[in-house]
Amino acid sequence: MRTYGPASTPTHPLATAPVSSPAHSVDGFVREFLHELNTNQGVTLSLSSVNDQYLALASTVKNYLMARWLETNRKTRDAKVKAVGYLSAEYLLGRQLGNALLATDLGEIAHKGLELCGLDLATLRSQEVEPGLGNGGLGRLAACFIDSLATMDVPCIGYGIRYEYGIFRQTFVDGRQVEQPDTWLSLGSPWEFPHPEASVQVDFGGHTEKYTDDDGRERTRWVPAWNVLGVPYNYMVPGYLNGRVNTLRLWSAQATKAFDLGIFNAGDYAQAVRAQTFAENISKVLYPEDSTPQGKELRLQQQYFFVACSLRDFINNELEEGFDLHNLSDRIIFQLNDTHPVIAVPELMRILVDEQGFEWDEAWEVTKSCFAYTCHTLLPEALEVWSTELLGRLLPRHLEIIFQINDEFLAEVRATYPGDEIRARRMSMIAEHPERGVRMAYLATVAGTKVNGVAALHSQLLRDKVLPDFSQLWPEKFTNVTNGVTPRRFVKMANPHLSDLISDTIGNGWVTDLERLRELEPYADDPEFQDKFREIKAWNKRRLTSLLEARDGIVLPDGHLLDVMVKRLHEYKRQSLKLLHIISLYEQVVSGKIAASDLTPRTVVFGAKAAPGYKMAKDTIHLINKVAEKVNNDPVLEGRLKVAFPANYNVTLAEKLIPAADLSEQISLAGMEASGTGNMKFALNGALTIGTDDGANVEIRELVGDKHFFLFGMDEPAVAELGAKGYNPITYYESQPQLRAALDMVMNGAFSDGDQDMFGSVVHNLLHQDRFMALADFESYVAAQAKVEEKYADQAAWTRSSILNVARTGFFSSDRSMRDYIQRIWHTQPMI
Numbered sequence: 104m105r106t107y108g109p110a111s112t113p114t115h116p117l118a119t120a121p122v123s124s125p126a127h128s129v130d131g132f133v134r135e136f137l138h139e140l141n142t143n144q145g146v147t148l149s150l151s152s153v154n155d156q157y158l159a160l161a162s163t164v165k166n167y168l169m170a171r172w173l174e175t176n177r178k179t180r181d182a183k184v185k186a187v188g189y190l191s192a193e194y195l196l197g198r199q200l201g202n203a204l205l206a207t208d209l210g211e212i213a214h215k216g217l218e219l220c221g222l223d224l225a226t227l228r229s230q231e232v233e234p235g236l237g238n239g240g241l242g243r244l245a246a247c248f249i250d251s252l253a254t255m256d257v258p259c260i261g262y263g264i265r266y267e268y269g270i271f272r273q274t275f276v277d278g279r280q281v282e283q284p285d286t287w288l289s290l291g292s293p294w295e296f297p298h299p300e301a302s303v304q305v306d307f308g309g310h311t312e313k314y315t316d317d318d319g320r321e322r323t324r325w326v327p328a329w330n331v332l333g334v335p336y337n338y339m340v341p342g343y344l345n346g347r348v349n350t351l352r353l354w355s356a357q358a359t360k361a362f363d364l365g366i367f368n369a370g371d372y373a374q375a376v377r378a379q380t381f382a383e384n385i386s387k388v389l390y391p392e393d394s395t396p397q398g399k400e401l402r403l404q405q406q407y408f409f410v411a412c413s414l415r416d417f418i419n420n421e422l423e424e425g426f427d428l429h430n431l432s433d434r435i436i437f438q439l440n441d442t443h444p445v446i447a448v449p450e451l452m453r454i455l456v457d458e459q460g461f462e463w464d465e466a467w468e469v470t471k472s473c474f475a476y477t478c479h480t481l482l483p484e485a486l487e488v489w490s491t492e493l494l495g496r497l498l499p500r501h502l503e504i505i506f507q508i509n510d511e512f513l514a515e516v517r518a519t520y521p522g523d524e525i526r527a528r529r530m531s532m533i534a535e536h537p538e539r540g541v542r543m544a545y546l547a548t549v550a551g552t553k554v555n556g557v558a559a560l561h562s563q564l565l566r567d568k569v570l571p572d573f574s575q576l577w578p579e580k581f582t583n584v585t586n587g588v589t590p591r592r593f594v595k596m597a598n599p600h601l602s603d604l605i606s607d608t609i610g611n612g613w614v615t616d617l618e619r620l621r622e623l624e625p626y627a628d629d630p631e632f633q634d635k636f637r638e639i640k641a642w643n644k645r646r647l648t649s650l651l652e653a654r655d656g657i658v659l660p661d662g663h664l665l666d667v668m669v670k671r672l673h674e675y676k677r678q679s680l681k682l683l684h685i686i687s688l689y690e691q692v693v694s695g696k697i698a699a700s701d702l703t704p705r706t707v708v709f710g711a712k713a714a715p716g717y718k719m720a721k722d723t724i725h726l727i728n729k730v731a732e733k734v735n736n737d738p739v740l741e742g743r744l745k746v747a748f749p750a751n752y753n754v755t756l757a758e759k760l761i762p763a764a765d766l767s768e769q770i771s772l773a774g775m776e777a778s779g780t781g782n783m784k785f786a787l788n789g790a791l792t793i794g795t796d797d798g799a800n801v802e803i804r805e806l807v808g809d810k811h812f813f814l815f816g817m818d819e820p821a822v823a824e825l826g827a828k829g830y831n832p833i834t835y836y837e838s839q840p841q842l843r844a845a846l847d848m849v850m851n852g853a854f855s856d857g858d859q860d861m862f863g864s865v866v867h868n869l870l871h872q873d874r875f876m877a878l879a880d881f882e883s884y885v886a887a888q889a890k891v892e893e894k895y896a897d898q899a900a901w902t903r904s905s906i907l908n909v910a911r912t913g914f915f916s917s918d919r920s921m922r923d924y925i926q927r928i929w930h931t932q933p934m935i
C-alpha cells in the first residue's frame with residue numbers, strides 16, 4: 104500500500120519538481136503574505152487582526168519551506184540511505200516562526216516586507232502559542248536533536264503524538280498553582296499539515312489464537328476487539344541555512360467505522376458519537392508527570408498508538424515497494440527516547456512473525472538491530488513497569504511476545520551463569536512485586552543495539568547501579584552520549600546581540616560548529632570586549648524586565664545580580680534549598696544579624712511547573728510565592744532582595760530569561776539529575792553556575808574550570824555513604840543556627856500570616872524524611888553563595904568568567920550529541 108505520491112506515473116515536467124515559492128525577495132514576500140491573508144484568512148489587510156496576520160505570515164514561511172521539504176523527501180527516497188526514526192512521546196518545540204525565519208534566512212525580508220505593510224514582525228511573533236507537547240527536559244531534548252539532525256543533513260523522521268492539549272498552562276491563585284488546559288490549537292495551527300489518506304489503523308484488546316498456516320506451520324493470530332485510526336500530521340523541521348527540511352510526524356487518534364459500529368451498540372447514534380470521543384481521547388492530552396509516570400491505561404494506549412502508527416508508516420510509506428524487511432536495519436534505526444516507546448519492540452516482532460511470516464529467530468535478529476535505547480533517569484520510580492494484567496488486556500499478543508523474548512533471554516543468562524538462579528530472577532523482564540509487571544527498561548536493554556545514559560556521571564551510575572547485571576553481561580552495549588542543546592534556538596535566536604558580538608569577533612561559523620567559541624578565549628581579558636559583553640547582558644535584563652512587566656506585572660529592580668532557578672518543580676532538584684537560602688538572608692536582616700546594606704542586591708527568579716498530583720511540589724510552589732510576597736514588601740530589606748516567580752515557565756520564557764541571567768542554579772542532589780540541559784543553556788549565554796557535582800554539571804565544571812564555577816555539596820559517593828549510614832536531617836537543624844532560624848521562621852508562620860500549619864508538611868519533610876538531603880548541603884551551599892557575591896563585587900573578574908563560560912561550553916551543542924549518536928550508535932551518514 105503506497106499512500107504518499109500519485110497512483111500513476113506523472114508526465115508533466117512540474118509533477119516531480121516542487122514548485123518553488125517566490126518569497127525570497129521583499130516584493131515577492133509581500134505578495135505571498137497578502138495572498139495568504141486574502142485567501143487563507145479571508146480578510147484584507149485593513150480588516151485583519153494580529154492573529155490573521157500571524158497566520159498569514161506563518162503560511163507564507165511554511166509555503167517557502169514546503170518546496171524544500173518536498174525536495175528533501177525526494178532526495179532521501181531516491182538515495183535509499185539509512186534514516187533515524189526518533190521515537191518520543193514528547194516534543195517541547197517552542198515557537199516555530201522565529202526558528203523557521205532563522206533557518207531560511209527570511210528574517211530580514213519578512214521584517215522589511217511587513218514594514219511595507221505597516222506591521223511589526225515582533226508583534227506578530229509574540230502572537231504565536233508555543234506547542235507544549237512535552238513536560239520539560241526530555242521533550243526539549245527531542246526538539247533540539249531533530250533540529251541538529253536537519254542542520255547536519257541527516258535523514259530523520261521524528262515520530263510522536265499530536266496532543267490536542269499539551270502541558271497545562273500554569274496560573275497562581277493566592278500563591279497556589281492552578282492548572283488551565285493548554286488550548287494551543289484554538290487560534291489555528293499553521294505549521295502542521297494532516298495527511299488523512301495516510302492514516303493507520305491501530306488495534307487493541309481481544310485475544311490471540313493458534314492456527315496452522317498453508318505450509319503447515321504453527322502460527323499465532325491476534326484477534327483484536329477494537330481499533331482507532333491514527334492520522335498523521337506533518338511538521339517541517341528545517342536545517343539551518345542548508346535547504347534540508349526533515350519531518351516531524353505526530354499522530355492524532357480518530358474513531359474508525361468499525362469502532363462506531365462494532366462493540367458499541369450498532370444503530371445507537373448517540374452511543375456511536377460517544378464512542379468516537381472515546382477513541383479521540385487517546386491523543387487528547389499530554390500526561391503532566393515528569394519523572395514520576397503514573398501507570399495509567401490511557402498512557403499505555405498512547406504509547407502503543409503512536410509507536411504502532413510510526414512503525415507501520417515507516418514500513419509502508421518510507422520504504423520502496425517490495426523492500427526485503429530482513430534488511431530493515433540498513434534503512435532505519437529507531438531511537439527509543441526513554442521507555443515510553445519501548446512497546447515498539449514487541450510490535451516489530453509481531454509484524455515480522457505474525458504478518459510477514461518470519462521465523463522467530465529471524466525476526467529477533469532484525470528487531471535487535473533496529474532499536475537503541477536512551478535512559479533518562481536514575482530514580483527508581485521513574486522506570487516504567489506495566490502490569491501484566493493491563494498489558495495482557497490491552498495488547499494480548501504483545502504480552503505473549505514479551506514473555507517469549509524474556510524466556511529466551513533468561514535461557515542465555517542461565518547458560519552464561521550456570522546455577523545462578525538469583526541473578527536470572529533479578530534480570531527477568533517480569534517483576535513479581537508489588538504486582539506482576541513488565542520492566543520496560545529491561546526489555547529495551549535486551550532489545551537495543553546500544554543503551555546510553557545522557558551525561559558521563561549518569562552513564563556510569565546506569566552501568567553500576569541501575570543495570571549492573573546487564574552491563575556485566577554486555578559491557579560493550581553501554582555507552583554515554585552527553586546531552587546538548589541547539590545553539591540556533593538557545594543562542595542565535597535567544598541572544599541576538601551576543602550572537603552578533605561573537606560573529607563580529609570570530610565569524611559566524613560557530614552557529615554550526617560550536618567548539619569554535621573557543622576562539623573567544625583571548626578576548627576574556629579585553630576590557631573593550633568585556634564592556635560590550637556586559638552591555639549585552641544589561642540589554643537582555645531590560646528586555647526581560649519589560650516582558651515580565653507586561654506578562655506578569657512583575658517589576659525587576661535595576662542593577663541586581665539575577666539569580667535564576669528554572670526547571671520542573673521536583674524534590675530531587677531541590678528548589679527548597681534555594682528557598683532556604685533566601686529565607687536565611689531575610690531572617691538575618693530581620694533579626695539584625697546583618698544590615699540590609701550588607702546584602703548583595705539580588706533578584707531570584709523561579710520558574711517551575713509541578714505535576715498536578717504532586718502535593719509536596721505544589722506546596723513548595725505555594726511557599727515560594729508566599730516568601731516572595733513577604734520579602735518583596737518588607738522595607739527592612741531596602742529593596743536589596745527580591746523574589747520573582749513568573750507563572751507558566753515554558754520555552755518562550757526560557758528564551759528571554761536565560762540570556763538575562765547572571766547566576767544559574769543547578770543544585771540537585773548528586774546522583775539524581777541525569778544530565779540537565781538548562782545548565783548548558785545558561786553557561787552558553789554567559790551565566791555562571793552554582794551547582795552540585797551532578798549530571799552534566801560535572802562536565803561543565805571540567806570544561807570551564809573550577810575558578811569559573813561555584814561547586815558545593817556532597818558528591819555522589821558521599822551521598823551514597825550518608826544514605827547507607829542513615830540520613831538524619833534533624834542533626835543539621837540542631838547544629839546550624841542559621842539553618843535552624845530559617846526553618847523556625849517558616850514554622851512560626853512568618854510567611855503564612857501566623858498560620859503555623861500551612862507549610863507544616865514542607866518543613867516536616869525537610870526535617871524528618873527528605874530523600875534528597877537538602878539540609879545536608881545547606882551549609883556548603885550558603886558558603887558557595889558567599890563566594891558568588893565576592894566575585895560579583897569584582898565586575899571585571901565576573902565578566903571574565905562569564906566570557907570563559909561561553910567560550911568553553913561549545914561541547915554542549917546538540918550537534919555534538921548527534922555526532923556521538925551517529926558514530927557510536929546509529930552508524931548513519933549525512934546526505935552530503
Ligand SMILES: *Cc1c(COP(=O)(O)O)cnc(C)c1O
Nearest residue numbers: 239240670753754757779780781
Ligand atoms: C531546557 C528546558 C528544561 C530542562 O531544564 P533542566 O534545568 O535541565 O531541568 C525544562 N523546561 C524548559 C521549558 C526548557 O527549555
